Amino acid sequence: MRGIAHGLTAAAIILGAAAVAPADDVNIQVTPQPAAQPAPPPAAVVPGGSTVVVPQGNPTVVVPQPSPTVVVPQQPSAVMTQPAATLQADEIEAQQVQAGTIYANRIEASDVQGTIHQTRGVKIEGHHDIKAPTVTASVIFAEKIKADSVVANHIYVRDLRRR
Numbered sequence: 001m002r003g004i005a006h007g008l009t010a011a012a013i014i015l016g017a018a019a020v021a022p023a024d025d026v027n028i029q030v031t032p033q034p035a036a037q038p039a040p041p042p043a044a045v046v047p048g049g050s051t052v053v054v055p056q057g058n059p060t061v062v063v064p065q066p067s068p069t070v071v072v073p074q075q076p077s078a079v080m081t082q083p084a085a086t087l088q089a090d091e092i093e094a095q096q097v098q099a100g101t102i103y104a105n106r107i108e109a110s111d112v113q114g115t116i117h118q119t120r121g122v123k124i125e126g127h128h129d130i131k132a133p134t135v136t137a138s139v140i141f142a143e144k145i146k147a148d149s150v151v152a153n154h155i156y157v158r159d160l161r162r163r
Contacts, residue, residue: 016153
């Protein structure tokens, strides 16, 4: 009984303190709890074409669809070729030029990736031009390369210009 009296005294002190505080210092927010939702009706799974007896209370009936057809694509018939061992040309114009090593007198490209070595010049024996979206070879010898991107492990070039 004594514990109840002390609890009531503590509650009276707290309520008394709240009554003394100015009204703008006390904020009470009440959030109503949502009403409890009724349980969903029982469900019955029935294979297609079966007769279903539905008890009262509108149960949910699920009729499974036939399993989907799975199509497995065959391997593509494209043939991957190895890049040319050595390519020689007067001028190469491409979006991308890739090689293990490039020897060129002049390269004009937006993006050049690889170790660049300054040279005095490269003697080219090829006398034809190559124009393609991508040029790939193990070693490229060219008088001039014009490309968006030039990628090689080592690039030996006399004149390198960024576009």
